[in-house]
Each structure stands twice: as C-alpha cells, then as structure tokens.
Amino acid sequence: MSLYPQSQAYGQMQNPPMGYPQPVAPPGNYHYPPPPPAQPYHVDPHTFRRDYTAQLAELTVNSRPIIQNLSMIAQDHTHYADVVTQCIEAHIRRVPPWMKLPAFYLLDAISKNVYDPYARHFSTVVVRLFIDTYEQVDPSTRSKMIEMLTTWRNGAPSGKELFGVITQLAIERHIWPDDASRNVAVSSSPKGPRRRINRRQRRRQSSSRSPPGSSGISAPQVLSELEIVLNQKERAFQLNPYDKVAQNQIAILHQLRKLVVQGVSQEELGQILHQMRTTLSQPQSVPPPAAIPPPSAPMPPPHYGRPPFPPGSSNHLSAAAPQVSYPPAFSQQVYQQPKPEQVAVPDVANVSTVPPPPPVENIASIFSALVKAGLVTGSSSSTPTGAGATAREPANRPVNSAETATETDKQYRKAILSAQVKLNSADIIRQRTVLPQFLYDQLPGQCKHCGIRFSDSSIGKQKMQDHMDMHFRQNRKAGQATGRGHSRGWFISVEDWTNDSEVDIKGKGRAGAPRSMKAAAAADAAKVDAELRALYVVVPPGDEAKRLSCPICNERLEPEFMEDDEEWVWKNAVNKDDKIFHATCHAEAALSKTALAVRLRSEVSSRSRSRTPEARRTPPKYDSPSPSRGVKRKAEDDESKTSQPSEQSERTPPMKKVAISPTE
Amino acid sequence: MAYERASDSGQRRSQEWTLAAETEYRFELDAGTSLAIKLLRGRAEIFGSELVEGKIYLFYEECKAAVFTWQGCTIEISQPSTEYISEETPMSAYANLHVAFEGMRVRALLDAQVTAHPEKATREDLEENRDGPHDAPRVLILGPENSGKTTITKILVNYATRAGQDWCPMLVNVDPGEGASMLPGTLLAAPISTPLQTSTPAHTLGSAATSAPSHISSNALLPLGYWYGHAETKRNPLLMDRLIRNLGGNIWDRWDTDLRGRASGLIVDTPSSFSTSSAANNEHRHNLIKACVDAFRINVILVVGHEKLNVEMQRMYGSRVTVVKIPKSGGVVELDSLYRARVHKYQMHSYMYGERVNPPLGLPSLADASPLTGYIIGGEQSTDLTLAPLSSVINFDDLSIWRIGEETMAPTSALPIGAARVVSEMQPLHIDPSLPGSGLYNAVLAILAPPHPDEVERYDEEILDLTVTGFVVVTALDIPNKRLTILSPNQGSLSGRTAILGSFEWQE
Numbered sequence A: 001m002s003l004y005p006q007s008q009a010y011g012q013m014q015n016p017p018m019g020y021p022q023p024v025a026p027p028g029n030y031h032y033p034p035p036p037p038a039q040p041y042h043v044d045p046h047t048f049r050r051d052y053t054a055q056l057a058e059l060t061v062n063s064r065p066i067i068q069n070l071s072m073i074a075q076d077h078t079h080y081a082d083v084v085t086q087c088i089e090a091h092i093r094r095v096p097p098w099m100k101l102p103a104f105y106l107l108d109a110i111s112k113n114v115y116d117p118y119a120r121h122f123s124t125v126v127v128r129l130f131i132d133t134y135e136q137v138d139p140s141t142r143s144k145m146i147e148m149l150t151t152w153r154n155g156a157p158s159g160k161e162l163f164g165v166i167t168q169l170a171i172e173r174h175i176w177p178d179d180a181s182r183n184v185a186v187s188s189s190p191k192g193p194r195r196r197i198n199r200r201q202r203r204r205q206s207s208s209r210s211p212p213g214s215s216g217i218s219a220p221q222v223l224s225e226l227e228i229v230l231n232q233k234e235r236a237f238q239l240n241p242y243d244k245v246a247q248n249q250i251a252i253l254h255q256l257r258k259l260v261v262q263g264v265s266q267e268e269l270g271q272i273l274h275q276m277r278t279t280l281s282q283p284q285s286v287p288p289p290a291a292i293p294p295p296s297a298p299m300p301p302p303h304y305g306r307p308p309f310p311p312g313s314s315n316h317l318s319a320a321a322p323q324v325s326y327p328p329a330f331s332q333q334v335y336q337q338p339k340p341e342q343v344a345v346p347d348v349a350n351v352s353t354v355p356p357p358p359p360v361e362n363i364a365s366i367f368s369a370l371v372k373a374g375l376v377t378g379s380s381s382s383t384p385t386g387a388g389a390t391a392r393e394p395a396n397r398p399v400n401s402a403e404t405a406t407e408t409d410k411q412y413r414k415a416i417l418s419a420q421v422k423l424n425s426a427d428i429i430r431q432r433t434v435l436p437q438f439l440y441d442q443l444p445g446q447c448k449h450c451g452i453r454f455s456d457s458s459i460g461k462q463k464m465q466d467h468m469d470m471h472f473r474q475n476r477k478a479g480q481a482t483g484r485g486h487s488r489g490w491f492i493s494v495e496d497w498t499n500d501s502e503v504d505i506k507g508k509g510r511a512g513a514p515r516s517m518k519a520a521a522a523a524d525a526a527k528v529d530a531e532l533r534a535l536y537v538v539v540p541p542g543d544e545a546k547r548l549s550c551p552i553c554n555e556r557l558e559p560e561f562m563e564d565d566e567e568w569v570w571k572n573a574v575n576k577d578d579k580i581f582h583a584t585c586h587a588e589a590a591l592s593k594t595a596l597a598v599r600l601r602s603e604v605s606s607r608s609r610s611r612t613p614e615a616r617r618t619p620p621k622y623d624s625p626s627p628s629r630g631v632k633r634k635a636e637d638d639e640s641k642t643s644q645p646s647e648q649s650e651r652t653p654p655m656k657k658v659a660i661s662p663t664e
Numbered sequence B: 001m002a003y004e005r006a007s008d009s010g011q012r013r014s015q016e017w018t019l020a021a022e023t024e025y026r027f028e029l030d031a032g033t034s035l036a037i038k039l040l041r042g043r044a045e046i047f048g049s050e051l052v053e054g055k056i057y058l059f060y061e062e063c064k065a066a067v068f069t070w071q072g073c074t075i076e077i078s079q080p081s082t083e084y085i086s087e088e089t090p091m092s093a094y095a096n097l098h099v100a101f102e103g104m105r106v107r108a109l110l111d112a113q114v115t116a117h118p119e120k121a122t123r124e125d126l127e128e129n130r131d132g133p134h135d136a137p138r139v140l141i142l143g144p145e146n147s148g149k150t151t152i153t154k155i156l157v158n159y160a161t162r163a164g165q166d167w168c169p170m171l172v173n174v175d176p177g178e179g180a181s182m183l184p185g186t187l188l189a190a191p192i193s194t195p196l197q198t199s200t201p202a203h204t205l206g207s208a209a210t211s212a213p214s215h216i217s218s219n220a221l222l223p224l225g226y227w228y229g230h231a232e233t234k235r236n237p238l239l240m241d242r243l244i245r246n247l248g249g250n251i252w253d254r255w256d257t258d259l260r261g262r263a264s265g266l267i268v269d270t271p272s273s274f275s276t277s278s279a280a281n282n283e284h285r286h287n288l289i290k291a292c293v294d295a296f297r298i299n300v301i302l303v304v305g306h307e308k309l310n311v312e313m314q315r316m317y318g319s320r321v322t323v324v325k326i327p328k329s330g331g332v333v334e335l336d337s338l339y340r341a342r343v344h345k346y347q348m349h350s351y352m353y354g355e356r357v358n359p360p361l362g363l364p365s366l367a368d369a370s371p372l373t374g375y376i377i378g379g380e381q382s383t384d385l386t387l388a389p390l391s392s393v394i395n396f397d398d399l400s401i402w403r404i405g406e407e408t409m410a411p412t413s414a415l416p417i418g419a420a421r422v423v424s425e426m427q428p429l430h431i432d433p434s435l436p437g438s439g440l441y442n443a444v445l446a447i448l449a450p451p452h453p454d455e456v457e458r459y460d461e462e463i464l465d466l467t468v469t470g471f472v473v474v475t476a477l478d479i480p481n482k483r484l485t486i487l488s489p490n491q492g493s494l495s496g497r498t499a500i501l502g503s504f505e506w507q508e
C-alpha cells in the first residue's frame, strides 16, 4: 500500500517492499483486494526510475496524453534528467521497431519544452540512438523521423539546433550523405541567435547568392517542412488567437503550400525553402529556457495572518501577459498526421471577425516579392481562397465540427429524453440507474490529472486533446512562475462579465489573459474592422465596369450599388494618391510601416493595436470617437486594474505608499 | 454488509474502505487537522466531482464531505475526526433531477438553435421542437437550515458540467452568509464549466481567479457580485431585493449572446431564512423569494425535505413554476454559529493568502510530494497555492467609504434620541474615518466598480448598483495623520475608489 510508506528517507530502497506492507490476512471469507499498483509519491532515484520505466511501457502507440504525461513528469523531475534520459534511451532500444517512434516523440517533446537540462542530456545519446533506430524502421516511420529531425534544426529556444550543431550535422550527414540542403540550415545559424537586425543583411546575401540546395530539393521535402512550420504557427495562433502576425503567417504558409503543390521550379523551391528556414520558422519571441527551480529551494511560505511584502515586480503584468512567449516547439500535432486535413483552421471563436493581420516586416517582404513575381495571389482573408484550391485543401474544421456537433447533440438529446424522468416529487424518488451511464460509461476518456471525462467521438477526442494542452500549459506556467508570488485578481466589471459569454466553454481553464480582455480585444478588433469595411469610394460615373484591383492584395474591387445614396461605390475602399485600396489592406500596410515592429515586441501588442496613435492616424474614419472606447481601455489595463480609471493609477503609483514590510 | 474495512494493524494511520454501489463514506475534520483520500479502485465522486484513481486528495479547515460511489470503489484514507459509511443517500433522487434538467437543457438548446438559425433546422428538428417553447432549467433551491441546499446546488451544477455537452450552468448564490467564490456578504453569479471542487469550506462553491495558473476553471472563476455586507438577510431585505434583481438583469444580458449558456440554465442557492417562517420575517422572505423567481425567471423550485414549505410554494407558485419536494441527505451536519464564524475566517484568509494546508501526519510534506501521484488540493496539483496580498498605507481621502442605510456609525447612546432610525434603508451614508466609532478598524470593505464615467448618467443611489471589484481590510487607523493601513489582495491602486462597509470583521 502506497499512501503511507513507512520509510520516507532516501536510500532505503534496497528494500522497496518495505513501503508496501503485506496485507494482513483478512478474517473469515472476506475477499481482500490485491494491493494497488505501487505509485509512491515520495521518490528516490530508484523508485523514480522504476515508475518512469513502468509508465514508459504504456507508450506503445502514438498517444498524445501519454506523451504529455511523461513529459510533464520529466518537467517536474529535472533533477533526475539523467534517469529520464536513460529510461527513454533504454526504452527505445528495447522495444520493437514499430514502437520506437512514439518514444522519439517523447524525447523530442521533452527536449524542446524543458530544453535545459534535457536537450543537453539527450545530445549525448541522440546521434547513435537516432541513426540506429532509423536503420531499423520502415520507410514511413523514417519519413516521420526526418520530419522530426528537420524541426531539430531550430528547435532550441534560441532558434538554433536543438541538440547543437555538431549533433545535428552528425545525424543529417548520415541520413542525407550528399544533400546540399542541410548546409542551409546549419550554416546560417552558428553565428549566434538569429535576430531581426541580421535579417535584412541575410536576405541580401541570399538574393545575391544562387538559391542554395537548388539541385537536390524535392517538393515533398519542402512540403513536409512547410507542414511543420505551419503546424507550429497554427499551434501558436491557437494559444494566442489575437496574434495577428501568426495569423498572417499562417495565411502565407497556406499560399506557399498551395504553390508548391501546384508545382514550382527548382529555383523557386529552393527560395521558398530557404526563406522558410531562415525567417518563417523562427519563433516570434524567444522565451528563456524554462526556469525550473530545484525542488530543494522552495519559496518560503508567507506569514499567515501577517501581510508579507510582495515581490518587487508586479505580479499582474506577468499575469496579464499574453502567451506569445509559448514556443511553438511542442509540435505534437506534427506527430499526429502531417496531412493538410489535420491542419485545420484553429478552432477559435470569432476568428473571422478579426481583421486581416498586419504582416511582419520580413514575411511581408517575402510575400510581396512573391506577389510581384506573380507567384501568389493575395487574399485579405485569413484563409486562402481563390483559384488553385486543390483536393488537398483543408476542410474547414469549424464547419465540420459544427455539423458533427449537431449530430452529437441529437444523439445525446435522444438518450437523455428516453430516460423519461418527470419533474415531480414522486418520479424523482423512483430508483433508476441511468445516471452512471451518462456520467461515466458514455465518456470513456478520462483526464488522469483532474478526472474530467470526454467521449470517444472525434469531437470528444479533440476536446480531450485541447484539455491536455491546457494542463500542459498551466504546468509550464507554474514551473516558470515559481518564486514570483501570485495574488488574487480584482473581479471583472459588469460590462466584461455580460459580454464574456465564452468563458471556458471547453473546460480549458483560464490560461493567460482573462477571457474578458480577449473578448474585449476581439470586440475591439471587430469594431475597427467594421469601421474600415464601412469606408467606401464612389465609383466615378462610367467606371462601373472597369476592372480594378487593390494594389496591395491584388484582389478585385467589386462595385456595389448603395440604395440610400443611389450611387455605385467600392466598399471597404480608400483613395490614396488616386489609387483605390482596400481600406483594410491600406490600414494594415500603414500599420506595418510604422510602429509595428515595436508593438510586436511588446507583449500586449495584439490587444492595444487599435489604440496606438499610429493606428489611429491612418484612415480618416478610423479614429472617430467610439462610445465603447472607455470599456476597452479598461480591458487593456492589467488584471489588477481591470476596472479603474488608468489616469488615477498613473498619478499615484501604489508602491510609493507601501509602508509595512516584514523585511524592514 | 455494504462495505469492508481493513486497517493496518498496529499502525492506525491508514485504512482502506471498500464501498458498495450507491453508498458513501462521510467524514468531518476538526480544526487544524487534514485528511488524505486516495481512490484505489473503482469510481468515486465528491459532491458530483469525480476523483482520479491514484491521486491523493487533501481536505482541511474543518471540511465535512462525503465520497460517493455509483458502482462501488475502494478508497484509502488517513484518519479523520469523524467517519462513517452511509448506505442511505438521496443521490438517486438528485441523479433523477439532473437527468430531468438535462432533458430541459437539450430541448432548450434545440429550441434556441432552431430559433436562431431556422434556415439550418431540419424538418426533424422542427418536428421535435413543435411543442415549444422550451425553457432551460432555472432552479431555486429552498430549504431550512442544515438541509444541504448548498450541497445539492453543487451536485447539480457539477453533474451539468460533466455531461460532456459543454454546458456552462450559472451558479447563483443569494445567501449572504455563504460567500461562494467571493466572500460572505456578497450575492453573486458565476458561470461554471468544470466541476466545483471540495477540499475546504472556504471554497464550497469554487474559487475566484488568481494570477496563478489553475488546472480547474472552477478555481479561477470570474464571478459577478454585489455587496450586501451582512450575513443576515433581515438586516436589509430591501437592499437584498434590489441586488437580486440587479444580478438577474445582468445574467439575462449575458445570455443574450450565449445560447449554450442560456440553455444550461441556472441554479440558485438560497439562505435558510427564505424557508424559515416566523412572524417577524414572513413578509420579507416572501418578497425575497419573489424577487428571485422574477429576476432569474425561475421555473423549478426544489424544496428540500420540508412538507409545509412545499405546500406553501405549491400554493404560491404552483401555477407557473414546477415545485418539487426532494429528500434531504442524512449526511448533512448541523453547523453551529461558531463553526460558521470560523468558516468566514477561512474564507477571508484564503481570499488574501491562498491555500495553506499540511498533509496529515505521516505523509510527506507538499514539497516532498511527487507529482507522479501527487497531492490534489481542491483540484489543483500545485504544491504552492499561497498568495501574496499587499499591505499599504493610504490617505483618508484616497478611498471614499460608505455604508448603506440602517444605523449610523455612532453608537446609539451617542446620538440624540430617535436619530438612529432616521435614515432610509437604501440611503448611502458617507463615512468619515476621522470620527471615532467609524467602525472601520478591522473591517472588511468591498471595493466597488467605478461609477459611470459620464456625470449625466450618475444618480444618488448608483452606489447600490455597482458590482464588487474586490475586498480590502482596514488593519490600522491613524487618525492624527489621516491614514489607513489597508490589506488588499493585489497591488492594484485603490486611489479614487469607492468602498462600502458592511458588518464583517477581519479575524486573524
């Protein structure tokens, strides 16, 4: 029995059964149940090794929950990184070839997410392990391993090789003995972190050089890397739905993929690959390695009953920071099935109401270069549209799940109604046994962390996956936040509360910025978008049939007839220097020219975009005062100040008034 | 025998209980003790929230709860102060209620969907929805003291969140003595999407959001609350009435755009004074029940184990509301006023300082615990759930402090005869901290949302209709220098804020 081990000390594990007393022989003919599976919570290295090995043994298929669970345990036990590394290596070597890949995914996840110390530990074994495994597995597993390998090229938090350049080269040399393309990835990185400053220069270099690897690049190779980057971006976007940059990048990546599928020349292929590797694939903000303090240094608990002096930095700033710093590394979606069908549009409400994203400088330049070259048709919507859609065009998941959801709703409705419970005092006390079936049996997937259950339908599985992601994120946040101190937030305002109807509908927990802010940001963005789209330019008489396209996105501007004014207009349009632009495109371009880079670096960018002076300078009707601005200003403030006038808080900084402190 | 019990002979530190189907293990803790429970086999739930096999759940602060199993289970426990197994539970009736409410929810959802998108509705949908309109369950729970209203509220809310239908039932608490996810003295509403956890009476109905990461959204609730300021409804029934109606209005505003939320319905937990008739309070209790029925558009009244009340409700509301008498749990413990006072203290401390719990003797400390099995504290896996409030000194005029109606701040003896009762119950009275007897020392103040930014929109009694932003405590009063020492939950500035005093005091 494991709940109360008799020994708590380390080093007594020469005799592990000690902690699990033999059951006393039960009197009479009671059936005494066998002892539960040994799961001590108090771990020494031996026990930990045994338990971890036991849990690893469950990793027989590519199960995301198991991988996440195992990597969370690894995250929590960085002091046993050597044990974890040994266990995983031993596991990979021991299991049959078809079981090896999932464990590699685990290795990958741990190394990327808990870079320090795991990447270091694995780097000592990964070359041999990878190559040996690669030799044993079938072709399809090999291609998955290669996909993984390509993500290692920039899998470190700095954007460099996950296991170091030497390790990466050693593996790649073995896999592609003569491939020029690997030089691209490796040669561009060892000079330190890739920073924005270097990009212009690098771009110049790359354009003057002949595209690297143009001799040996295959479309499938480019496609598979595209998928990987796309997955990372979509994941990042899912975590931070107001990350317009990510949204835009996703749109571009879709375009690029479409191009590659349609067929491009070797030279273009090389260009795309190179651009993607040097720019697109980098995380937007590079997080510091996960700071996981050793367990031997717990935070001293505050005095109960006496106000402890809070840590110097503001808790709330960090609490309110959006999650842009989440690295795109946990790319297990890649593991699932790197097919476009899986690359679904993030399931985030109101995505369609978010205005088109302003592009990042470098992406924009790639994109506009492609536009100029006639390679790409631009699109102002976040999902690629237009000609060239192929059979592989991803089905829109929201539509899909909505349909299936209706079906699921219907099945559940039928089942519930067939129970025929009547709401009266007599029928309520009738004995029935219907409930367990609804609460347990029909929801077989249970989260092993919090007990919440999910159905085994595809929607249920998706929900469970989202749910596991939530735990993972929260664990990660907990690991990073230790020592900073937390506090109770202010309650949200009535405006935010009544407008915040999507609190947690998926049981995701509140991750990052409170929903109210997100709701406000979405409303804000939607409002700006609506304002822009309401702008119009009157079509000069006689020009109704003229073909006109927006110089930025190349899409046609279709004249519409305005009933009220009885004239033809181009909607969502502005006239600048006698050129007609989409108002949305123009605002976006204006934004990207000004303070975009600054705002992107500031973590609150996605929430404050519409309120920066630069943003309000652009199109004429843009900065018309809006009655709801007051509400939004509140949403912008950090959680602790959600509903207080910001002028006042600026006038009297709270810290000035702190008088009592236990440290004095 | 319904259960087996085996304990480690010689070492009375842990026991194993095997529970038969539809029985429950009940326990009560003394002050300063904690309890660990681990589900070894089978399935078990605490007030409708399922336990995970192998995890160690901690309970503390005089928690009184029950582990129930639908199909049988084996649990392992450290030693509580009081424990027993009960084979008689009302769970089957509560389960039936839940299934009946689910029936209302699925129909309400279909109805809402068909109404919102008639173009998408199939002929079958329309046929099925023919006998509409269908309403979501909006349930008022009535019952005398110690009838387990809050427990029933919790179970029904939790089952709804577990249906796998993304329900988000609105939990409404109009018992000012309860506190729910805020503090006693508030009336509040909070949408719930994951099961409410049980570990301490400080968080019987969930916990409000902190800056810490949280694995269970019911520990990071975003409630909307109004400050009533007292534990007893009879202190100011008129104010209660107004706040209940405010709360209802906001819920309906919110549901305007939230079909699934609206279809999930609401469950209202009420104070026992709503159900205890006496000559003195009969009028106001009927008014308050009516305020609830109106504001929340109640369509089901559950009367817990009280025939007379059942008859009364049938007579008054039977024509428009389904009144159902439901059995009371035998496990409900009589709670005395001293216990309630201690729970208030736990709630206030937990609001400011977070959770502090030590595992029972003989178990590893939180810091030594392994996440492999780990401790679960109120559903959270973190070993550090403490919070850091801020103590700061502010000037008297930084905060505008009020009290609502009733007695003035001066003791009656200090007032001219008859002066104590001249103010109306709803009149906001400004408090001058520099006057002796202001009642501010050690008082809990509710910080309110700012008044309307537009002067034109303001009105005399606006302060009554402002929601609560947070709570602070006046820990010192320096009249010569006109300063207050304030304990507040976070570092947000209090400058220029409006606060209301109630009758709750901070207890160390």
Ligand SMILES: [Zn+2]
Pocket: A447, A448, A449, A450, A451, A452, A467, A471
């Ligand atoms: Zn979970």
Ligand SMILES: [Zn+2]
Pocket: A380, A550, A551, A552, A553, A554, A555, A581, A582, A585
């Ligand atoms: Zn355009």
